Amino acid sequence: MTSYLKTTPDSDGFFGDYGGAELPPPLIPHFKEIREAYGKISKSAEFIRELRYIRKHFQGRPTPVSHFKNLSDICGGAQIYAKREDLNHTGAHKLNHCMGEALLAKYMGKTKLMAETGAGQHGVALATAAAYFGMECEIHMGEIDIEKEAPNVTRMKLLGATVVPVGFGGRSLKEAVDSAFQAYVPQADKALFAIGSVVGPHPFPMMVRDFQHVVGIEAREQFEEMTGDLPDIVAACVGGGSNAMGLFSGFIDEDDVALYGVEPMGTSSKLGDHAATITFGEDGDIHGFRTLVLKDDKGEPAPVHTVASGLDYPGVGPEHAHLHKTGRVTYTSANDKEAIDAFFALSRHEGIIPALESAHAVAFAMREAPKHPGKSILINLSGRGDKDIDYVVEKFGIGEAD
Ligand SMILES: *Cc1c(COP(=O)(O)O)cnc(C)c1O
Numbered sequence: 001m002t003s004y005l006k007t008t009p010d011s012d013g014f015f016g017d018y019g020g021a022e023l024p025p026p027l028i029p030h031f032k033e034i035r036e037a038y039g040k041i042s043k044s045a046e047f048i049r050e051l052r053y054i055r056k057h058f059q060g061r062p063t064p065v066s067h068f069k070n071l072s073d074i075c076g077g078a079q080i081y082a083k084r085e086d087l088n089h090t091g092a093h094k095l096n097h098c099m100g101e102a103l104l105a106k107y108m109g110k111t112k113l114m115a116e117t118g119a120g121q122h123g124v125a126l127a128t129a130a131a132y133f134g135m136e137c138e139i140h141m142g143e144i145d146i147e148k149e150a151p152n153v154t155r156m157k158l159l160g161a162t163v164v165p166v167g168f169g170g171r172s173l174k175e176a177v178d179s180a181f182q183a184y185v186p187q188a189d190k191a192l193f194a195i196g197s198v199v200g201p202h203p204f205p206m207m208v209r210d211f212q213h214v215v216g217i218e219a220r221e222q223f224e225e226m227t228g229d230l231p232d233i234v235a236a237c238v239g240g241g242s243n244a245m246g247l248f249s250g251f252i253d254e255d256d257v258a259l260y261g262v263e264p265m266g267t268s269s270k271l272g273d274h275a276a277t278i279t280f281g282e283d284g285d286i287h288g289f290r291t292l293v294l295k296d297d298k299g300e301p302a303p304v305h306t307v308a309s310g311l312d313y314p315g316v317g318p319e320h321a322h323l324h325k326t327g328r329v330t331y332t333s334a335n336d337k338e339a340i341d342a343f344f345a346l347s348r349h350e351g352i353i354p355a356l357e358s359a360h361a362v363a364f365a366m367r368e369a370p371k372h373p374g375k376s377i378l379i380n381l382s383g384r385g386d387k388d389i390d391y392v393v394e395k396f397g398i399g400e401a402d
Contacts, residue, residue, distance in 0.1 A: 004252045005213070009319070013202020016325060017283075018291050018318035021201035027181065027288075030188040033108075035203045041107045042210065054099050055214065058132060059089040063215075065222040065378070068365075070349040075369035081231065082362075082381040083219040083247060092355065092383030093215060093243040094125035098194065100211030102129035105192035112136040112191035114184050116176035118145055119309035120152025121387075122196030127161035129194075137161035138191075140180035142172035149309075151387070173312070174301065177287055197240025198317035201288035205317050209245040215380065216250020223378055231378035233368065235260040237360040238278070238331070239310050241317035243382035248329065259328065261320060262364045264306035265335035271296070275304035277316040278324050278331040286315040292324070307336040308356035310383075334363035342366055343385060343392060344399030355383035356392070 009015045023031055041047050055061040064087065068080040085093040102113055113130045116139070117123030123139040130137035139156055143165050146153055156163050164183070169175040184193045195204040198212075223231055234251050236244035238261040251257040266274035271294065274280070281292035286301055294314040296302040301314040323329040334342070342362035347353045354362055361379040368377060385392075 005249060008322075009202070009206050013206065015205070015319045015322035018289070018321040019202060019205055020290055022285055022288050022290070023201055026185045030185070030193075031201055034192070037108045038104060038203050038207050041104060047103065047107060051100060051103055054103065054132075059095055059099065060087065061214065062218045062222070063087045065219055065226060067226065068346075068350050071345065071366070072369065074345075074349060075366050076373075077370040078233070078368065078372040078375040078377045080365045080369055081223060081226075081376060081378045083215060083378065085215060085243065085380060085382050086352065086354065086358070086384035090125055090128050091386065092121060092125070093212065093246060093380070094121055094196065095128060096214060096246065097208045097211040097242060098122070098125040098129040099132070100207070101192065101194040102126070102133050102135065105135065105194070106133055108192065110135070110190055110192045112138065112187065113194050114138045114180060114187070114191045115194045115196060116140045116173065116180040117196070118173035118176070118312060120145065120149040120156065121310050123161065123163070124152050124155045124159070126194055126196070127156045127159035130161065131159045138164060138183065140164045140166055140176045140183065142166045142170070142176045144171045145173065145176070197242040198245050198319060199240040199287065199289065199313075199315060205289070205319055208242050209249060209319065212242050212246025213249045215243070215246035216248065219247060219378065220250040227376065229376070230254060230257055232372065232375040233258045233260060233377040235262055235361050235364050235377065236380035237262045237264070237308070237311060237357050237382060238316065238320060239264075239275070239308075239313050239357065241320045243380050245317065245319060247378075247380040252328065259330065260364060261329050261331045262360045263331060263333040264308055264311040264339070264360055265333040266305040266307070267336055272303050273305050274333075275306045275312050275314065276333045277314060278320060279333055281316070289318055291315050291318045292321045307339055308360065310355070310357040311360065332364065334360040334367070338363035338367070340392065340396055343388070347385075348399060352381070353385040353389065354381055355385045356388045358382045359385070
């Protein structure tokens with residue numbers, strides 16, 4: 001069996017035509033340092049041992065796979081299963097790569113972690129990792145997002161992070177990235193820049209995938225133990241694409257397992273109303289790497305919308321652009337309404353309130369199940385929805401009783 005993961009990306013960080021590292025000159029030496037350190041350190045027995053210890057004794061891994069029996073009965077057709085990343089410490093999959101990045105920082109002799117954050121989920125996960133390792137943490141966040149996501153700002157501060165408000169331009173994620181990179185350059189001797197998904201310049205798309213690979217390895221073993229077989233369909237929501245790559249990586253060499261990425265279709269298919277980058281994007285460069293990008297008339301990254309702020313990105317991980325091109329993964333979408341319906345259905349029928357991001361994968365499973373009687377669908381429940389309940393209830397009530 002040829003191992004996809006061992007041969008992709010190539011040594012320059014290209015997944016086929018996508019990926020690489022297009023960096024402003026001041027950042028080049030720092031990314032070279034990260035690339036070389038990661039290549040060496042991540043293979044050492046000591047690093048692997050410590051990461052395993054953290055996963056078990058701090059994060060609470062392995063997270064289970066659950067059979068959604070009630071939901072499967074209601075949908076009719078395929079049996080629906082989920083990998084429960086909502087039960088990972090901090091309530092989402094993001095801590096898997098943040099702990100890995102922080103551990104790398106420790107072995108590199110760094111004392112500080114830096115990043116940008118949009119909705120604040122990455123900032124909270126990174127601040128958690130920094131607290132665990134006793135490191136400083138500096139998170140750049142747009143002023144608009146700070147206002148919208150106040151509880152995550154509070155969490156980051158409680159965890160000891162410094163939140164730097166970004167007040168120029170659109171005062172949101174894109175400006176936060178620029179601001180964080182700018183602040184990083186003069187501090188790069190002591191700080192590691194930690195990217196929050198399988199995006200950014202090489203080696204981050206590969207490194208974040210490697211740290212999320214545990215999700216796919218566990219899920220495969222657990223699913224086989226539960227059912228004696230592999231799933232027929234494996235699906236996950238795609239923003240940057242880290243939770244999807246984690247789950248997919250456990251099955252990517254199995255041609256009989258169909259893989260589906262679920263993009264957010266927002267309120268409509270009109271540019272600006274969605275964040276379905278693979279469905280509608282064009283080849284382009286964003287934040288230092290080549291991928292598919294949603295562009296406006298001027299060729300700049302377009303504004304995006306989805307009810308799930310963690311999926312709100314006009315680019316996508318280069319590996320997803322590649323897997324779309326090769327056809328190994330099929331990319332489809334769920335819109336805001338389907339995600340909200342799935343949010344209510346999973347809460348009511350399975351006792352699990354999902355993150356609105358993860359609800360896109362639940363919506364896919366509910367839509368597909370009736371078409372595949374006798375088959376099985378395994379989704380990634382990437383996070384829990386406690387962060388979303390105030391917003392959902394205010395906008396949509398508490399769901400229909402049935
Ligand atoms: C951030 C987030 C996502 C989206 O990120 P990916 O890199 O696409 O996985 C999905 N689910 C949850 C719960 C998140 O917090």
